[in-house]
Structure formats: C-alpha cells, structure tokens
Amino acid sequence: MALYLKAAEILEKAERKQGALKTLVYDSKFGNIKQLFALVCETQKFSPILQELIESTKLLKQTKLRLHLAMVLVYDLLMGQGLKCGGSWKVTMMKHRSRLQAELARMKVKQKVSKNEDLLPASVQRPAGDHLPRYVRVNTLKTTVEDAVDYLKRDGFSYQGQASRLDDLTLKGKEFVRDLHLPELLVFSPKTDFHDHFLYKAGHIILQDKASCLPAYFLNPPPGSRVIDACAAPGNKTSHLAALMKNKGKLFAFDLDAKRLTTMSTLLLRAGVTCQQLANQDFLKVDPDSAQYRDVEYILLDPSCSGSGMVCLRDDTSADQEKDRARLASLASFQLKCLNHGLRFPSLKRLVYSTCSIHSQENEEVVTACLQQNPGFRLVPLLAQWPERGLEPLTQCLRASTAKTRTHGFFVALLEKHSEAGSTKQGQPGQMSDPETIALAPPACEKTPEASEMEDKPTPAADEVNSRQTDTTPGKKKRRKRKKKAATAE
Numbered sequence: 486m487a488l489y490l491k492a493a494e495i496l497e498k499a500e501r502k503q504g505a506l507k508t509l510v511y512d513s514k515f516g517n518i519k520q521l522f523a524l525v526c527e528t529q530k531f532s533p534i535l536q537e538l539i540e541s542t543k544l545l546k547q548t549k550l551r552l553h554l555a556m557v558l559v560y561d562l563l564m565g566q567g568l569k570c571g572g573s574w575k576v577t578m579m580k581h582r583s584r585l586q587a588e589l590a591r592m593k594v595k596q597k598v599s600k601n602e603d604l605l606p607a608s609v610q611r612p613a614g615d616h617l618p619r620y621v622r623v624n625t626l627k628t629t630v631e632d633a634v635d636y637l638k639r640d641g642f643s644y645q646g647q648a649s650r651l652d653d654l655t656l657k658g659k660e661f662v663r664d665l666h667l668p669e670l671l672v673f674s675p676k677t678d679f680h681d682h683f684l685y686k687a688g689h690i691i692l693q694d695k696a697s698c699l700p701a702y703f704l705n706p707p708p709g710s711r712v713i714d715a716c717a718a719p720g721n722k723t724s725h726l727a728a729l730m731k732n733k734g735k736l737f738a739f740d741l742d743a744k745r746l747t748t749m750s751t752l753l754l755r756a757g758v759t760c761q762q763l764a765n766q767d768f769l770k771v772d773p774d775s776a777q778y779r780d781v782e783y784i785l786l787d788p789s790c791s792g793s794g795m796v797c798l799r800d801d802t803s804a805d806q807e808k809d810r811a812r813l814a815s816l817a818s819f820q821l822k823c824l825n826h827g828l829r830f831p832s833l834k835r836l837v838y839s840t841c842s843i844h845s846q847e848n849e850e851v852v853t854a855c856l857q858q859n860p861g862f863r864l865v866p867l868l869a870q871w872p873e874r875g876l877e878p879l880t881q882c883l884r885a886s887t888a889k890t891r892t893h894g895f896f897v898a899l900l901e902k903h904s905e906a907g908s909t910k911q912g913q914p915g916q917m918s919d920p921e922t923i924a925l926a927p928p929a930c931e932k933t934p935e936a937s938e939m940e941d942k943p944t945p946a947a948d949e950v951n952s953r954q955t956d957t958t959p960g961k962k963k964r965r966k967r968k969k970k971a972a973t974a975e
C-alpha cells in the first residue's frame with residue numbers, strides 16, 4: 486500500500502513540476518528506493534497508455550481512485566510484477582482486471598503489436614542496450630561457482646561456458662554464462678527472475694548488478710583483516726566483502742538509516758555472514774583513532790549519491806535544474822567529507838570509493854579534490870582491459886554504463902597509501918601509475934574454485950589488484966620492479 490501511495494504522490498508532484506522524478510524519489514526516504522524507482526519510472530513511461538486504459542474503462546468513476554494511484558495500480562496489475570497489496574485496492578482492481586486486460590489487448594490489435602513496449606512511441610522505447618543482463622553473484626560463503634552451475638543446469642538452465650567478450654552476455658531464454666571479468670558472476674538473459682528460486686532464497690546466490698560487484702572485488706580484503714563498510718545498507722557489498730574475507734576478521738558496517746539496516750541484517754543472515762558488526766551510526770562520527778578502529782586497513786565507501794547511473798532514472802528532463810545542481814553540489818561535498826574521513830584511519834592501506842552516478846561532480850571531481858588534500862594516497866590503476874575508464878586524467882578509475890559494459894552506470898576508484906603519514910606529495914593523479922600495469926584476468930578457468938563474492942584473494946599492495954592476473958603485456962620486467970617497490974613501501 487505504502488509503495489503505491491508514495492509512487493502516486495511522486496508522479497503527481499513530477500507532473501506539477503515540483504521536482505525532477507529522480508530527486509523526488511530520493512527525497513522520499515522510502516524504505517526500498519530501488520523498488521520505488523522502478524515502479525515510478527515504468528509507470529511514467531507507460532502513462533499515455535495507462536491513461537487511455539483508465540479513461541476507456543471509466544475506472545476512476547467506478548472506483549473513486551485518484552488518477553495517479555490508479556495509474557500505478559493498473560501498471561503493476563497489467564504490465565508489472567502483479568499487485569503487491571491486499572485489502573480493498575486489490576479487491577477493486579481484481580474486479581476490473583478483465584475489462585482492463587481486454588482494453589489493453591484491443592489497443593495492441595489496433596496497433597498491430599504484440600508487446601506492451603511496442604505500444605510506446607519509438608522515442609520512448611528502450612534502446613536494445615537497456616535490456617541489461619540478469620547478473621547473479623555466487624555467494625562463496627555458501628557454495629562454489631561449480632556447484633551453483635551444476636544445480637542450475639539440473640534446473641533446466643543451459644550453460645554456455647565462460648564468456649570471452651561482451652557480446653557473449655547477450656543471452657536468450659534459459660541460457661547463462663560465466664562472466665568474462667568477475668569469476669563468481671553468472672550472467673543470464675534480462676528477464677530471468679530468481680526471486681522465488683531456491684538458490685536465492687537459501688542465500689547461495691545474490692542478485693547484484695555487475696558494476697556493483699566491482700568495489701569489493703577491487704578492495705579484496707584478506708581473511709582475518711579489519712574492514713569498514715562505511716555506508717553499508719542494504720548490504721550487498723558487505724556480504725561480498727565477508728565472502729572475500731571468508732568470514733574471518735572483522736567487518737564493521739555503518740549506516741545512518743535504521744530501516745535499511747534491518748533489511749541488511751536479514752540479507753546478511755541469509756548470506757551466512759558472521760564476521761560483521763553493524764552500527765546505526767554516522768560514519769563521519771566514527772573515531773579513526775579509537776582502539777576498535779585503529780587497526781582497520783581496508784575501507785569500502787559507497788556513499789549516498791544521485792543514482793543517475795541507474796538505468797530507469799535516465800530522465801534528463803529535470804523540472805528544476807537549479808535544485809538539481811544544488812543537490813549535486815551538496816552530495817559531492819558529503820562524499821568528499823566521507824572520503825577524507827576514511828583516509829584518516831591510521832592503519833588504512835586501501836580505500837575503494839564508488840557511486841552509481843554518472844556525474845563527474847560526484848566521481849572524478851571528488852577523487853581529484855581528495856587526492857589534492859591527501860598527498861599520501863594515490864590511485865591504483867584498475868583492470869586495463871575494462872572497456873570504460875574514468876574521465877581524463879583519472880583513467881586509473883573505472884566507469885560503467887549500459888552501452889559500454891552492459892551494466893548500470895557506475896564509478897569506482899581505488900586509493901592506496903603510498904607513503905608514511907602522507908608526507909610525500911604526489912604528482913597529478915592521472916600521471917601516477919601506468920594503467921598498462923594492470924592486465925585483466927584471463928577468463929577464469931571454469932574448474933578453479935573461487936573465493937566469495939567477486940572480490941578475491943588477499944593482496945597486500947595496490948598493484949597486486951592486478952597481480953592475480955596473468956601479465957601478458959610487454960615490459961613485464963619493469964613492472965615487476967615497480968611491484969617490488971610498492972610492496973617495500975608498504
């Protein structure tokens with residue numbers, strides 16, 4: 486009920502130009518922002534069709550529902566996942582379902598199309614690239630990739646082997662592959678739904694976009710280490726970190742939002758995570774020098790952001806650009822504060838910073854400002870063969886997008902300490918390292934058991950993010966020398 490009321494309220498406000506859709510969704514403080522996004526975006530996309538259906542069936546007159554509420558209900562009933570409410574609304578909508586379905590069918594016949602999407606004008610229809618694959622991270626705290634693949638094969642899925650190029654991620658029906666970049670990631674066709682699947686319910690698999698698996702994968706904290714997940718809820722990256730740590734060590738996870746932390750506890754329980762310590766606390770107020778945290782060596786920082794990388798939010802038609810600019814500036818200032826705070830932990834070796842934003846203000850600009858203020862840290866060049874880099878000169882960082890990486894829009898930077906007490910002033914961030922030093926892992930061998938959640942083996946020095954990968958590029962000797970130097974510095 487709350488979901489539909491909130492979605493209707495946001496659609497009405499957006500129509501009255503009281504704010505951009507994405508801003509209204511973020512500002513709503515709704516418990517499940519993703520679910521709300523999806524419903525609001527899809528309802529808005531189909532609104533001309535929904536309004537025609539509502540008018541032609543005289544739904545408002547017969548039900549006394551308000552237009553926007555009727556739109557979200559009709560959307561979910563006919564085009565979405567089915568109504569997620571009970572009570573009088575469900576009774577009302579079920580009473581009118583056949584007439585609504587018949588009217589929708591009539592519209593399709595009239596326009597000679599078979600899919601709901603095809604009723605939309607071509608300008609609104611999703612480009613093919615927006616049909617993102619369904620990514621599934623195997624939770625190595627509970628199973629292995631091999632066992633998950635075997636189970637899925639027995640369950641009727643058709644395993645196509647290891648992907649070797651992005652095109653291999655274009656899958657149909659029940660086909661699936663192992664990802665070309667992340668060893669614990671399986672990739673399915675876009676519509677594959679695992680919500681009722683045993684492996685999902687038992688916590689053996691985690692439904693997580695590929696880009697969102699990158700931060701923990703790069704941070705790669707070894708088992709036994711002390712790690713902070715600074716803005717952790719709802720906890721997919723936390724469970725990925727725990728898997729990498731093999732549940733050994735201590736994983737401190739903070740979040741300001743108590744409700745999201747509750748969801749997170751459930752998720753972690755299902756995933757078999759036991760090394761965590763959750764706190765409903767402002768990360769900015771965590772004392773880096775306290776006995777509890779002074780040994781922390783790894784931090785994952787995935788702070789609140791505009792969410793502009795999320796595919797369904799790409800509504801560039803902001804009603805209030807001034808407000809959007811102010812919001813971005815305020816988010817960037819918060820993100821920089823968090824980043825600077827993270828770098829204050831005295832034993833810190835590495836910090837990974839990520840956002841699901843495509844705005845440079847929240848990404849490269851935040852990282853650049855932070856590096857200027859913290860000369861003892863430098864960027865680690867990430868996966869040389871990843872198809873999309875951070876904007877110049879921060880090409881050590883990664884970006885992700887629907888078009889280039891078949892994921893939601895995302896940004897990741899890995900910072901490592903490179904001198905004692907931050908005394909060494911570094912050069913321009915973009916000139917610090919040679920991205921070539923980090924070769925991409927060769928396609929993971931199907932038979933090799935992997936560690937948990939796409940993160941991976943313990944690596945003491947930054948350059949070693951890449952050292953688990955086979956170096957086949959020229960200049961190997963020089964690079965080995967550099968690696969040795971980095972290890973000594975640490």
Ligand SMILES: C[S@@+](CC[C@H](N)C(=O)[O-])C[C@H]1O[C@@H](n2cnc3c(N)ncnc32)[C@H](O)[C@@H]1O
Nearest residue numbers: 716717719720721722740741742767768787789
């Ligand atoms: C992008 S989400 C994190 C998603 C999470 N890393 C994951 O993968 O599931 C950002 C989170 O930061 C939390 N947050 C915002 N400000 C915070 C602060 N000052 N301290 C701790 N958490 C904060 C929000 O409540 C929100 O849950």
